[in-house]
Amino acid sequence: MEKVRTRFAPSPTGYMHVGNLRTAIFEYLIAKHNDGDFVLRIEDTDQTRKVDGAIDFIYDTLSLCNIKIDEGPNNKGKYGPYIQSERLPLYKKYAEELVEKGCAYYCFCTEERLEKLRKEAEEKKIAFLYDGHCKNLTKEEIDEKIKNGEKYVIRQKMPKEGVSEYTDLVYGKISVENKLLEDQILLKSDGYPTYNFANVIDDHLMNITHVIRGNEYIMSTPKYNLLYDAFGWDKPTYIHVSMVLGEDGQKLSKRNGDASFMDLYNDGYLPEAIVNYLVMLGWSPDTNEEIFSMEKLIKLFDPKRISKSPSVFDIKKLNWINAHYIKKLDLDDLLKITVPHLKEAYNLEDKSEEWIKELVSIYQDHISYGKEIVEVTDLFFKDKIKLNDECKEFMEADGIGNTIDVFYKEIENINEWTVENINNAIMNTKEKAGVKGKMLYMPIRIKVSGQMHGPELPDTIHLLGKDVVLNRLK
Secondary structure, eight states, rough: OOHHHHEEOOSSSSSOHHHHHHHOOOOHHHHHHOOOOOHHHHHHGGGOOOOTTTHHHHHHHHTTOOOOSBTTTTTTTTTOBBBBBGGOOOHHHHHHHHHHSSEEEEEOOOOOHHHHHHHHHHTOOOOOOOTTTTTTHHHHHHHHHTTTOOEEEEOOOOOSSSEEEEETTTEEEEEEEGGGGGOEEEEETSSBHHHHHHHHHHHHHHTTTTTEEEEGGGHHHHHHHHHHHHHTOOOOOOOOOOEEEEETSOOOOOOGGGOOOHHHHHHHOOOOHHHHHTTTTBBOOOSSSOOOOOOHHHOOOOGGBBBBBOOOHHHHHHHHHHHHHHHOHHHHHHHHHHHHHHHHOOTTTOOOOHHHEEEEEHGGGGGGSTTTHHTTTTGGOOOOOOOOOOHHHHHTTTTHHHHHHHHHHHHTOOOOOHHHHHHHHHHHHHHTOOOOOOOHHHHHHHHHHSSSSSSSSHHHHHHHHHHHHHHOOO
C-alpha cells in the first residue's frame, strides 16, 4: 500500500487564520493516523500578496500547535523545491506538453477583449466563461504571434459535452456538466502558473495521496481531474471541508470575529486548546468526549466523520475549552500568559513578585484566557469601586449595615495581616452579627470588591490590603 502523504499549501500572506489552521490540522491528523508524511508547500504564485517573513510565521504557528512538518522549505526532502516560485521551469514544461497533446492551447486575447466579454456576460446576467476564441489558431498563426512578441497565456481545453464525475470522501459522488467548465488559464503571461495548475503538477510530483481543501473547490475539481487524465496520472483522494462561519452566519472575516492564530495566542489562548477546538469545528469523534490531546486525536481521527455543514466559530466554546487547559497549568506557565497583560494594563511597580503570583493563582479557575486576567482583577487597581444595580439592591436588605459594622471592627483589630486571621474575622462576624451563608459573605464581598462573585473571599481581602479594605468598608 502506498504511503499516505498530505500537504498544507498556504500562501505566504501573513498570519495564519483559523480556517487555514483547521485545514492544516485535518491534513496532519490524516497523515499521522496512517503513519504518513505531512508536507508544507508554499504557494506564492501570486507575488503581489507575498509578505516578508510569512514562511517563518507559518513554521512558528505549526510548531506551537505541535504539528511536525516532515518536508518543507526549511526541512527539505527529496521532492523539493517546496516553494512554487522556485519551480517555474517545471510548470512551463508541463503546460507545453499539454499543448502538444491537444489538451491546452495558446491564447493571445488582450485584457481589453476579455473585459468586453465580461461586461457582455454581466449585462446578460450570465456567468462569464471564456469563449475559446484562440482555440483554433493554426501553428503558423501561433508562431507568427510569438515571433512578434505578443503576450500569451496557456489555457486548458475543456470538453464541452457530457458530465464529469468523481467521489469525495465527505460529500460522496459529485457530478458537473462539462459545459460549465471554463477553459481555465494554466500558465499566465508572466510565466507563473495559476493556483489550479501548479497544485495538480506539485501534488503529483510530490506523491500527495490525499488532498484536503475548502468545499468552494468542489465544482472545480473536475478541471483538475481532466489534467490528471491528460497526463495519465493517478488522482488523489479528495476531502472537501465546509467553511468556518462567523457568529453572524457570514464567511469568517475580521469584522465578525475572525482572528489569526497569533491574535489568539497573544491574548493568552493555549495552542493545544486552539487545536482541540478547531478539530471539533466540523468533525466529531464517535464518543461524547470534547477534550483531546494531539496523540489521542491522531489515534481517533477519521475523515469520514467530517461534517458537510458549515461550522460557526463560537468564541464562548473556545473559551470553555481553553479554561479547561488553563486550570491544569502550573503556576509558572500561568504567569507567562497573564503577567504581560497585567503589566500592560496596570502599574505594578509597588506590587511584590509574591503579591502578583498570589493574584494570578487565585484567579486560575476564574479566567478562560490569559488577557481576561485584566478585566477580572481591576478591583485591585482602582481607588473607588462602583456597584451595579444588582449589588445595590442586595445591599438594601435588612441587617446588612450591622454585618458590615461588625466586620469593620474585626478587620481593624487584626495585627498580623494573614489569610487565616481574615478568615477568623469572618467567622467572628458570623457569630457576633448572627448571620451566615449568603447573608454573611455576599455583603462583605460586594463592599470590598464591588462584585457578587469571585475567588475565595479571604484571599481577595488579603490581596487588597488592610487599608484598602477598611476604606471600602467605610
